[in-house]
Amino acid sequence: MGDSFRSQNSLVAVRGLSFSRGENKIFSDVSMDFERGKITAIMGPSGTGKTTLLKLIGGQLQPAQGTVTVDGSNVHRLRRSQLFNLRKRIGMLFQSGALLMDMNVFDNVAFPLREHTQLPESMIRSLVLMKLQAVGLRGARNLMPNELSGGMARRVALARAIALDPMMIMYDEPFTGQDPISKGVLVHLIKSLNITLGLTTIIVSHDVHETSAIADYIYVVSDGKVMGEGTPSEIQHSSSEWVQQFMDGTADGPVHFHYPARELQDDLMSSGKRY
Amino acid sequence: MMEFFQTLGRNTRSSFTKLGRATFFLLHTLTGIIGLLPRPRLLINQLYSVGVLSFLIISISGLFVGMVLGLQGYYILSDFGAEETLGVMVAASLVRELGPVVAALLFAGRAGSALTAEIGLMKATEQLSGMEMMAVDPIKRIISPRFLAGLISMPLLAGLFSAIGILGGQLVGSGLLGVDDGAYWSQMHAKIDFYDDIVNGCIKSLVFGFVATWIALFEGYDAIPTSEGVSRATTRTVVNSAFSILGLDFILTALMFGDD
Amino acid sequence: MQHSSTQDTLVGLFVAAGIAGLFFLALHVSNLGSFVEQEGYTITARFENSGGLKIKSPVSAAGVKIGQVSDISFDLKTYESIVKMRINAQYNSIPDDTTASIFTAGLLGEQYVSLEPGGSNEYLKENSTIEITQSAIILEKAIGQFLFKSAEEKK
Numbered sequence: 001m002g003d004s005f006r007s008q009n010s011l012v013a014v015r016g017l018s019f020s021r022g023e024n025k026i027f028s029d030v031s032m033d034f035e036r037g038k039i040t041a042i043m044g045p046s047g048t049g050k051t052t053l054l055k056l057i058g059g060q061l062q063p064a065q066g067t068v069t070v071d072g073s074n075v076h077r078l079r080r081s082q083l084f085n086l087r088k089r090i091g092m093l094f095q096s097g098a099l100l101m102d103m104n105v106f107d108n109v110a111f112p113l114r115e116h117t118q119l120p121e122s123m124i125r126s127l128v129l130m131k132l133q134a135v136g137l138r139g140a141r142n143l144m145p146n147e148l149s150g151g152m153a154r155r156v157a158l159a160r161a162i163a164l165d166p167m168m169i170m171y172d173e174p175f176t177g178q179d180p181i182s183k184g185v186l187v188h189l190i191k192s193l194n195i196t197l198g199l200t201t202i203i204v205s206h207d208v209h210e211t212s213a214i215a216d217y218i219y220v221v222s223d224g225k226v227m228g229e230g231t232p233s234e235i236q237h238s239s240s241e242w243v244q245q246f247m248d249g250t251a252d253g254p255v256h257f258h259y260p261a262r263e264l265q266d267d268l269m270s271s272g273k274r275y
Numbered sequence: 276m277m278e279f280f281q282t283l284g285r286n287t288r289s290s291f292t293k294l295g296r297a298t299f300f301l302l303h304t305l306t307g308i309i310g311l312l313p314r315p316r317l318l319i320n321q322l323y324s325v326g327v328l329s330f331l332i333i334s335i336s337g338l339f340v341g342m343v344l345g346l347q348g349y350y351i352l353s354d355f356g357a358e359e360t361l362g363v364m365v366a367a368s369l370v371r372e373l374g375p376v377v378a379a380l381l382f383a384g385r386a387g388s389a390l391t392a393e394i395g396l397m398k399a400t401e402q403l404s405g406m407e408m409m410a411v412d413p414i415k416r417i418i419s420p421r422f423l424a425g426l427i428s429m430p431l432l433a434g435l436f437s438a439i440g441i442l443g444g445q446l447v448g449s450g451l452l453g454v455d456d457g458a459y460w461s462q463m464h465a466k467i468d469f470y471d472d473i474v475n476g477c478i479k480s481l482v483f484g485f486v487a488t489w490i491a492l493f494e495g496y497d498a499i500p501t502s503e504g505v506s507r508a509t510t511r512t513v514v515n516s517a518f519s520i521l522g523l524d525f526i527l528t529a530l531m532f533g534d535d
Numbered sequence: 536m537q538h539s540s541t542q543d544t545l546v547g548l549f550v551a552a553g554i555a556g557l558f559f560l561a562l563h564v565s566n567l568g569s570f571v572e573q574e575g576y577t578i579t580a581r582f583e584n585s586g587g588l589k590i591k592s593p594v595s596a597a598g599v600k601i602g603q604v605s606d607i608s609f610d611l612k613t614y615e616s617i618v619k620m621r622i623n624a625q626y627n628s629i630p631d632d633t634t635a636s637i638f639t640a641g642l643l644g645e646q647y648v649s650l651e652p653g654g655s656n657e658y659l660k661e662n663s664t665i666e667i668t669q670s671a672i673i674l675e676k677a678i679g680q681f682l683f684k685s686a687e688e689k690k
Contacts, residue, residue, distance in 0.1 A: 055404075058407075058408050060404065060407060060408070084410040084412075085410070087407075087408055087409065087410035088409075088410045090408070092405070092408040092409075094401040094404065094405050094408075095401070096400050096401050098400060098401035098402050098404065098405030099402070099405075100397075100402055100406075101396070101397070101400070101402065111409070111411075112409045112410075112411070115409070115410075115411050115416070116410065116411075157405075160409075319542070319543060319546050320542070322546045322549070322550070323542045323545060323546050323549075326546070326549050326550075326553075327542075327545045327546055327548075327549045330549055330552070366564050370560060370564065370565075427550075428549075428553075430553070430557070431549070431550065431552075431553025431554065431556070431557070432553065434553055434554075434556035434557035434560055435552060435553055435556040436556075437556070437560055437564075438555075438556035438557075438559045438560055438564075439556070441560075441564060460563075461600075463564055464563075464564070464565070464566060465566060465591075465593055465600070466566075466645075467564050467565040467566065468565060468566055468591070469561055469565040469566060472565060473557075473560050473561055473564070473565045476560075477557070
């Protein structure tokens with residue numbers, strides 16, 4: 001079937017992954033594939049552990065069960081130094097940007113280069129300026145992170161994430177809290193970096209519109225399970241009611257508007273008790 | 276009643292867990308110090324924010340503490356006709372106790388809380404996580420230089436505190452109250468022992484610097500990554516540092532000056 | 536990192552000031568300074584009772600400090616206290632019939648050895664012994680005697 005083809009060509013393969021935080025089961029038996037050179041999106045409501053999934057892929061968290069394979073190596077079996085070597089080839093864009101606050105834009109982008117390479121300062125300068133040019137912020141190189149708008153901070157973080165020319169890049173909620181123009185800029189950047197650098201891209205997002213516009217393949221996740229998967233158009237026309245509700249953003253459906261409670265009438269009648 | 280013991284047990288267990296985490300954190304930090312050798316720039320930057328920025332508050336406090344000691348000491352000693360020993364009193368109390376202890380308390384309040392807030396904020400804004408994903412070990416890159424800077428700064432600050440305090444005591448004692456200047460110094464000279472007093476004072480301040488910096492960095496690193504979590508961690512840093520410094524001071528004093 | 540040179544200067548100043556403070560404590564406040572050029576000679580005196588004398592208690596002549604006590608031990612044969620004193624080299628012409636007494640500086644002050652030079656032409660040198668000594672006055676004894684006396688007078 002198509003499935004075996006996909007797993008052969010996938011850079012990241014998640015198999016039977018389970019993870020819980022305390023009593024909370026975040027994932028149970030999740031399997032996913034992320035194809036080389038493609039944009040794969042993970043979508044789902046807030047609080048379903050999409051960010052956790054990225055941290056599991058990056059080896060920052062240990063799963064209870066299952067494996068995550070990145071470029072042929074099992075992330076959670078790697079020794080620390082091997083894991084660090086793998087991470088040098090993975091860029092990650094955090095929701096907040098995660099820029100280092102005590103350095104200006106230039107030094108932030110130069111940070112991974114200075115930490116991991118012995119390049120002369122003149123070459124670092126050219127590399128940094130090229131990366132900043134790619135995100136359109138070459139002119140902002142002397143600004144401090146607290147002088148940047150949220151969208152600009154994310155673009156700087158993006159320049160930093162591609163500083164070491166990684167093989168793949170993970171975006172954690174890149175569109176959240178951005179104005180329409182910034183969203184447009186980010187959508188354009190993610191797409192163009194994917195094409196020009198051949199980056200395997202993983203996007204975690206709940207912004208249906210922006211994500212469907214650029215993704216090649218989408219996983220819809222909720223309650224620790226994959227609720228649906230497919231190309232954007234397949235997902236749009238999914239037979240699953242749940243996926244339909246999520247994509248259309250309707251208020252009531254399989255996901256109820258009301259938090260589980262007893263009947264309103266009973267609650268109102270039982271006065272005297274506080275709960 | 277049962278509930279009480281359950282809570283007690285849970286709290287005891289969680290504080291041991293925390294101590295265990297803190298110990299691993301410390302070991303990790305210490306291994307990172309070796310990596311600083313080829314990169315002195317990281318240490319210098321931290322010496323600035325840990326040491327230089329505490330310099331002013333330490334010197335001014337030292338001056339006032341010394342002046343107060345000079346004044347109080349004079350009133351007490353003059354009752355016994357022993358004003359000449361003012362220098363000994365001021366110097367001994369500063370070098371043995373007040374220098375290391377007060378400087379460490381001020382250090383915990385000034386530099387320690389700033390370190391906790393800084394590290395906690397870095398955690399809350401995912402900077403530490405981000406570094407990890409860039410294959411940079413945040414403990415080695417961020418924590419180790421700060422730890423070493425605290426360790427180096429503390430004895431220097433305590434020494435400054437004592438030295439300025441002794442000068443302040445002299446300013447009040449011989450400048451204002453008319454104690455003989457020569458007696459102030461010569462009595463001090465005769466009575467303050469280099470090994471017993473100065474070296475022991477330095478050891479104390481090293482220990483305090485070690486503990487205060489460790490607490491500050493660990494609380495920041497272990498903080499719940501929200502604004503509330505960071506502000507709580509900052510408070511804990513100051514409270515825990517103060518307890519540890521004063522408790523350790525008692526133990527160290529008993530060990531050092533016990534068998535006189 | 537544009538401000539790094541100013542920052543370096545300040546860090547340099549801070550470290551220098553800290554070390555200067557420690558040096559000040561070591562050399563100017565403590566007795567380390569007096570250890571450093573301690574050329575001199577050691578003399579011995581036997582006291583019936585050396586009272587509260589301690590190692591490093593000052594040794595003075597005519598009120599001037601000329602050395603310090605370097606060792607105190609108890610002689611099991613004579614039941615005396617043997618006090619060794621290190622006298623600074625520059626005071627090299629103290630007569631050998633000098634008297635050593637243990638005095639207290641002020642009522643509550645520390646005890647010290649006072650040397651009262653005699654008239655001999657021979658001088659004290661390394662390992663000399665002072666023959667004439669006067670023991671420490673034990674305050675409790677003196678007060679006891681005083682009270683005892685005044686009680687007798689009242690009778």
